[in-house]
Amino acid sequence: MGRTSTARDRLLDSACELMHTRGYTAIGVAEICGRADVRKGSFYHFFESKQALTVEVIDTHWQGQRVAWRERLTGPEPAVERLQRLIAWLVATQREAWQETGRVDGCLLGNLAIELSNQEAVVQQRLTAAFDEQAELVHTALTDGAEDGSVAPGCADRATARAVVAQIEGAVLLAKLAGDVGSLDDLWPHVRRLVTADPPAHASTAR
Template sequence: MYDENEMPRPSNPEIRHRLLSDGGHVIHRLGFNGAGVQDIVAAANVPKGSFYSYFESKETFAAEVVQAYWDSIELRHGKVMYDARIKPLARIERLFELLVEDHAAQRFQLGCLVGNLSLELSNASTEVREALAGILARWEGMIAACLDEAMIRQELDGSRDSKQLAAIIVEAWEGAVLRSKVEGNGDACHRFLQATLKRLLN
């Protein structure tokens, strides 16, 4: 039932975008617990009251931030996974090469927001955990589709379980990114590209 005392939430896409983009960068840099709402709204250059006008809670915000983060990755790099001019296994390798380039641009200091929030919030927020699970399913689904195509083209052993292999690839990647963040260099990510991924796709 409509509550006449309940004020409708404002709809300003530009402010919402700034909060998710600029405020999302704060979450990525400082972590969920390290970033306060004041830090988020200051980065977005909006009044503090605007935050709760657009997001019910900080956890809701984090769930939408990580979704926006993954949407950005798909927008920039996802098309390579559907490029018929590239062999399916090469598409997978290219996707992770592009991701390494993203992390290199940040000097391997920020890590993957999917992995960061998985460590920080998966046991604390059902909302964020469900968002992360959805992203992992989409990511692994893209990889599994390429693996299935490679099997059809007899470029990969047809007895392999594509869904399981896709999950292993993502898990190995997240471990490599975590170590690169700890060490502050790309050694682990490059080992993933040059050794781990090639062995998994062999």
């Protein structure tokens, strides 16, 4: 690996770190280059624009995350335990980052989704694809769970899978805002309710 590929990787790492903390708009190419120790002229040798770099940041980040999601959601255990393992890992990730930086930076994909949904179509497409994959991975686990009996049959649908992803994103948003990683300890009991709870009879009229 020569100097060239290292510089490219450094630009990706720097952009990922800076955007995770402070978002897309607040970060300029000069700052990314400064942190990566790469000359600004070289930036455009590797990336056409900040937008193009951001698409690669998202792809690289989600490629790593996807492996982790799959690992946690696969195995011989009842599906609800695999889902619990995923949540525990997500919370541990936020906690480790918090111990290192003193901040809760939240979810890079969620942060960029909020900031860029209505503004950068290419970025929006990549983020949508990543969240769709997350929901699909959870949906597969829920389907397994309906078979092994650990997930309520009425909860093994794609809408519930999206609700699980939404609960994760919402809880991380509130933890980030409060700077309180401890609030994420409640995430699993709530996700569990989403996937194990058939609606009780007395609530059916309130549908």
